[in-house]
Amino acid sequence: MKYENIKDTMNALREFQFKQAAIRHAMGVLEYDGETVAPKDSADGRARTMGYLSELSYKMTTDPELFELVYSLDGRKDELDTEEKRMVEIIKKDCDLMTKIPMEEYVQFSELCSKAGNVWKEAKNTSDFALFAPYLEKIVEFDKKLAAYINPEMKPYNALLDMYEDGLTMDTLDAFFGKLRTGIVPLIEAISKKPQLDDSFTKTNFPIPAQREMSLEVMKTMGLNMDRIILGEVEHPFTTGFNLCDERITTHFHEDDMLSNLFSVLHEGGHAIYDMGSKPEYDYTVLCGGYAMSIHESQSRFYENIIGRSKAFAGPLLEICRKYFPLQFEGVTAEMFWKAANKAQPSLIRTEADELTYSLHVMVRYEIEKMLIGGTLQVKDVPETWNRLYKEYLGVDVPDDRQGCLQDSHWSGGSLGYFPSYALGSAYGAQFLSIMEKDVPDMWEKVAGGDLSPVTGWLHDKIHVYGSLYKPGELMDQICGGFDPQYYIDYLTKKYTELYEL
């Protein structure tokens, strides 16, 4: 035994986490730079360097010495504190996975996904599902095998779900989506019979330099530490962070649609606040930043929708917008602004969907993944099923696969079982709100005054500060006494009933 002392062993594990964080930092900056400023022709060179760094990282995660370290610590769990135990648990989950999957299959799969990503792009551009189908077939086959490697006792799709969200099962999701559908579909139908909300005044002309300044003020209002975060411009907005003092959010400015950037900044800013809120001593460890995508989405959507699109915050938000666009917002009231921000309309593209219909987009993907992994749907029949479900849930006709089953990149990356997190996040957020309203009775008053500190403070103390210490289920139990999607349905019903005077 190389490390006699448990303290030395933990230090060695911390050292491994630091090295992993350093490589991730380098790759993250390369990617951020690539998306924001790098020269047009730099992609190939960047891919080569990223490939080499991935190889370094992979070698580290498959180093027998690491395995020895982790399993020896796992065997002495009783001597570790809660945080150390959790570090070991998280790293061990990855080690277990590496142990269970034969190396050559893992490498083959990585190569397959890399190729599939390129093919998917072309298939999407040309709206040609047949081009992508053979790759998706192989990916589904691998994911089935993967599920069996992870846990042969579990139903395959449950094993995949569990990989992204510990303990999540089809039973939970069927109940969740079932309730959602029952709750949301009638709302959508009722709205379709009402006059549509007016958002035309948000679609005039909004010069980008002023939108940029406005976005920074929104970030400040959210409570982000502006010495530790920057706002970049990209095609498809995302958030990335390298350590607690270096976070990046991105946005895309549309001159003729000012809400797009505004809510993008609130959304990505929500991810950033979560990332940057971990206990300082978690920096450079696996405990830093959010663990599960569902909780991450619960935070980003909290700022984007629950606060950002609330009636209370419409006033302060309009005042910020008016400061940068006084002419464009002449005569606009907070009520008008609130309504414009909440226009609901079933549409084709998930990433552009409104708060009400968003979960139905996710539901379509969930149903299809479940059938693909369960063996009741063949890849070739995906487009037909997709289009049928969109008609059924959202009432829209899908004109082509580009705007249909080829719109998202996730499947080409091999990630089946990941989509449900998005919908769960929204539902978690509504349930958090119900507790927050009890804990901070004057929260909406403060929000209406433009003060988000009670909101951010509550989220910080209950969620952000813990980083990855707790699993999503544990967090939900601690904060809300368990997950209950009814809060989400009630939240949506109340909000849209008022908005559309149903």
Added chain:
Amino acid sequence: MKYENIKDTMNALREFQFKQAAIRHAMGVLEYDGETVAPKDSADGRARTMGYLSELSYKMTTDPELFELVYSLDGRKDELDTEEKRMVEIIKKDCDLMTKIPMEEYVQFSELCSKAGNVWKEAKNTSDFALFAPYLEKIVEFDKKLAAYINPEMKPYNALLDMYEDGLTMDTLDAFFGKLRTGIVPLIEAISKKPQLDDSFTKTNFPIPAQREMSLEVMKTMGLNMDRIILGEVEHPFTTGFNLCDERITTHFHEDDMLSNLFSVLHEGGHAIYDMGSKPEYDYTVLCGGYAMSIHESQSRFYENIIGRSKAFAGPLLEICRKYFPLQFEGVTAEMFWKAANKAQPSLIRTEADELTYSLHVMVRYEIEKMLIGGTLQVKDVPETWNRLYKEYLGVDVPDDRQGCLQDSHWSGGSLGYFPSYALGSAYGAQFLSIMEKDVPDMWEKVAGGDLSPVTGWLHDKIHVYGSLYKPGELMDQICGGFDPQYYIDYLTKKYTELYEL
């Protein structure tokens, strides 16, 4: 022997070069990002990650397997082509150095320089040389030891010079600087008796967004491939490149001084054209990009001064400026613009010096380094000597060490012997020009028409394309039949005689 076949051995060496290039790429992007956009508080985290990547790179360069590879190839040189031979030679130079310096001394020195850099910054800010002196003493001591390790047969300062510029000696430099001084000092005196040139119209108000657009047009005019390069904004401009398709130049915009950015872009653009001009097959090898700083400076100063500040190019350059600042340049003629760009005035700061007096700044540093390493000057006496030489060569009184011997970072980084390259570069450029004028008789006509392609074409074919294949001395022999500083003196005399009507 691990690699029987010489082709496999060379391939292994190429693989090593690729890995080094990938690490350099990652570190380069981290640095560029840090200087241009990163959040204010991100420096510590970046330093940690850079430290880890340096460690990886250092491990690679000191890997016994690399040494075996390099020395085995060096023993079979006859079987290699010219380019392979040069690769081996360049890498072997580093390996030799690593072999000659005891590891623990190397590590101590790295740590010393890292500390010295921080102390130098503070000393500069507070203009307190005594704070920095103990570090400079240790650095001088180490550099003396280093010189003895490199080549105990050589005079110590010669050994250091040779490290930065193969074959460069004090004899060459004494003759070079002697001639320069004799040629330039009388010119400066003559100018001081003449009325000063007027540059006031370049110091009105020039909004930065328009300067930014103008800079991109200048870059295009230089012939830079705009799909492979970007322009960033920083405090102190620099150039960095990661591969042939990803180059970055930087600038600093002053609203009240438009020439500063303009010539900064021409200077850094010159570095970039050189970097990006290597044969494509050199990419990811040590042959890619310029080898010695003297040749690099010869290119940057060629675009900045020889072309950028030429009478012929004043017309086209003014037209570009006028396009973005029509009001500011109303009534300005090409002649006026040319004169404004060439105002010569002895000053205190090297990096802000004009073309005429620049070399004298370098000469002061050369004299001091020579004495420090030669043991005829003690560190404590550096400020006094510095101030005396500035008075003697440039006729200026140094008010404090911040604007005197503490102005440059080089010594704190351990680099004694590096400064002379800057002055050599300018002189090389003037000699290149004499040949270019013969090879391309209508070059000035073309330049006056705004067409730099004959200039860039000549530099590309004679210099850029070879990357690091030739040493500076070899290049000078091939192109000019040997180095002769008289061309530089003649160039300056002719130019300033005309400018100031001497």
